[in-house]
Amino acid sequence: MVFQKHLTFQTRGPGDMHDLTEEVTRIVQSSGIRSGLVQVFVVGSTGAVGTIEFEPGLQADLPETLNRLIPASREYGHERAWHDGNAHSHLQATLLGPDVTVPVRSSAPVLGTWQQIVFLECDTHPRERTLVVTVLG
Amino acid sequence: MVFQKHLTFQTRGPGDMHDLTEEVTRIVQSSGIRSGLVQVFVVGSTGAVGTIEFEPGLQADLPETLNRLIPASREYGHERAWHDGNAHSHLQATLLGPDVTVPVRSSAPVLGTWQQIVFLECDTHPRERTLVVTVLG
Amino acid sequence: MVFQKHLTFQTRGPGDMHDLTEEVTRIVQSSGIRSGLVQVFVVGSTGAVGTIEFEPGLQADLPETLNRLIPASREYGHERAWHDGNAHSHLQATLLGPDVTVPVRSSAPVLGTWQQIVFLECDTHPRERTLVVTVLG
Numbered sequence: 001m002v003f004q005k006h007l008t009f010q011t012r013g014p015g016d017m018h019d020l021t022e023e024v025t026r027i028v029q030s031s032g033i034r035s036g037l038v039q040v041f042v043v044g045s046t047g048a049v050g051t052i053e054f055e056p057g058l059q060a061d062l063p064e065t066l067n068r069l070i071p072a073s074r075e076y077g078h079e080r081a082w083h084d085g086n087a088h089s090h091l092q093a094t095l096l097g098p099d100v101t102v103p104v105r106s107s108a109p110v111l112g113t114w115q116q117i118v119f120l121e122c123d124t125h126p127r128e129r130t131l132v133v134t135v136l137g
Numbered sequence: 138m139v140f141q142k143h144l145t146f147q148t149r150g151p152g153d154m155h156d157l158t159e160e161v162t163r164i165v166q167s168s169g170i171r172s173g174l175v176q177v178f179v180v181g182s183t184g185a186v187g188t189i190e191f192e193p194g195l196q197a198d199l200p201e202t203l204n205r206l207i208p209a210s211r212e213y214g215h216e217r218a219w220h221d222g223n224a225h226s227h228l229q230a231t232l233l234g235p236d237v238t239v240p241v242r243s244s245a246p247v248l249g250t251w252q253q254i255v256f257l258e259c260d261t262h263p264r265e266r267t268l269v270v271t272v273l274g
Numbered sequence: 275m276v277f278q279k280h281l282t283f284q285t286r287g288p289g290d291m292h293d294l295t296e297e298v299t300r301i302v303q304s305s306g307i308r309s310g311l312v313q314v315f316v317v318g319s320t321g322a323v324g325t326i327e328f329e330p331g332l333q334a335d336l337p338e339t340l341n342r343l344i345p346a347s348r349e350y351g352h353e354r355a356w357h358d359g360n361a362h363s364h365l366q367a368t369l370l371g372p373d374v375t376v377p378v379r380s381s382a383p384v385l386g387t388w389q390q391i392v393f394l395e396c397d398t399h400p401r402e403r404t405l406v407v408t409v410l411g
Contacts, residue, residue: 002310002411004379036139037176037271039311041377044386045327052231053182057215057224064214065207065228070339077338078331087331091339094326098389099375101236103178103269105141110269112181115235132377132384134311136273136410137139173276174313174408189368190319194352194361201351202344202365238373240315240406242278247406249318252372273410274276 003031003135010128011047011121014089015063018119019054020131025108027133034107036137041099043130046089046123048096054116062120066092072124089122096120104137140168140272147265148184148258151226152200155256156191157268162245164270171244173274178236180267183226183260185233191253199257203229209261226259233257241274277305277409284402285321285395288363289337292393293328294405299382301407308381310411315373317404320363320397322370328390336394340366346398363396370394378411 005027009018020040028038040049052058067088076087100117102109109117119131142164146155157177165175177186189195204225213224237254239246246254256268279301283292294314302312314323326332341362350361374391376383383391393405 004309004377035141037273039375039377041375041384043384043389045325045389050231051182051235053215053227055215055218057213057218058227060214061224061228062231065232069206069343076331077334078327078329081329081331087335090327090332091335094324094336095339095370096232097234097371097374098325100234101176101178101238101375103141103176103271105269110178110180115180115182132379134377136311172278174410187368188319188372190352190364192352192355194350194355195364197351198361198365199368202369206343233369234371237371238313238315238375240278240313240408242406247315247317252317252319 001033001137003033005133007131011126013126014121014124016121017059019116020119021116024117024133028104028109028135029107031135033104033135033137036104037101038104038109039101039134040117041132046086046093047129048093048120048122049098049100050096051100051115052118053114054118086124089124093122138170138274142270144268148263150263151258151261153258154196156253157256158253161254161270165241165246165272166244168272170272170274173241174238175241175246176238176271177254178269183223183230184266185230185257185259186235186237187233188237188252189255190251191255223261226261230259275307275411277307279407281405285400287400288395288398290395291333293390294393295390298391298407302378302383302409303381305409307409307411310378311375312378312383313375313408314391315406320360320367321403322367322394322396323372323374324370325374325389326392327388328392360398363398366396
């Protein structure tokens with residue numbers, strides 16, 4: 001059985017992190033699927049999906065870490081060609097990845113108490129984002 | 138068809154890597170599913186799941202690389218709030234990711250000869266870990 | 275329902291990136307599955323799969339970024355044991371990950387306009403690569 005829904009929301013710009021856990025849990029519940037997997041995927045190449053403890057410290061630490069490892073200020077081939085200032089956004093998003101898959105049991109995602117499903121905006125400006133949530137079971 | 142099992146084990150502390158390939162293979166075999174996917178997920182936000190050649194060199198190299206890129210010694214917002222000394226554990230785990238999915242064919246995970254499914258402890262102390270293995274097919 | 279196919283191709287050596295989007299789309303279409311997930315997995319521990327905008331700038335930027343973060347020139351335990359010069363290949367591949375999963379809707383992978391499914395060769399020499407594409411729905 002397959003159940004698929006979209007999530008759309010507005011981000012506030014680079015480093016903006018969204019906790020998707022409640023909405024993903026609601027989608028799993030409305031799917032009627034008791035056991036299986038739920039997958040969350042961002043449509044687009046400058047945003048990332050993953051799991052982390054969603055609290056203000058790590059909300060700042062994760063984008064800061066990515067900016068330290070893959071800074072906006074370096075010379076990138078993407079910049080020389082496109083001049084849109086977001087080569088680092090693409091690279092950060094690819095490194096973190098566009099998707100996460102979480103097991104479903106008893107009609108809910110199986111997560112730790114301090115483990116949330118999040119979206120991270122890696123682009124340089126606020127964007128409207130579309131994610132696809134797919135429940136299989 | 139969905140088949141789901143838990144794995145629990147004790148880790149010896151930061152950088153402890155566990156080869157899960159045999160147990161995952163056994164779960165796939167006992168599922169009766171011949172073709173599909175097997176997904177491995179760690180419940181909790183300071184451990185990671187992935188694939189690597191499981192040999193003593195890389196067992197040390199991977200946590201050393203993560204500690205070099207995301208060291209324990211930096212100032213993190215998570216530390217200022219929680220003082221539990223494991224901000225880097227969260228960030229390393231998020232970067233590597235909590236899950237991996239491997240194709241199943243002829244009732245076995247399809248892996249390279251030098252490609253194993255592993256769990257990496259990123260936290261600062263030994264922990265009991267729970268992973269969920271889901272076979273879909 | 276499960277549909278599984280192999281992709282095999284030759285790479286030209288380290289940093290060689292392949293756009294798999296067309297072939298994955300064709301496999302999804304031939305599966306007859308309208309809605310679900312498609313998963314792409316590299317068999318082997320020195321190649322990586324992900325999504326990125328496939329254009330010449332980022333094709334160079336991604337391997338350069340990985341080489342900067344995890345350089346070939348460092349001392350690695352894997353080298354001391356095996357002397358095959360590719361410890362960094364293993365570590366880069368594990369960091370990026372061997373798999374990506376993309377939602378399927380209307381018999382096609384759901385991707386952004388500038389978001390392609392790619393394979394990146396992280397090994398030190400040209401290789402023949404085998405990937406498994408699994409469609410579930």
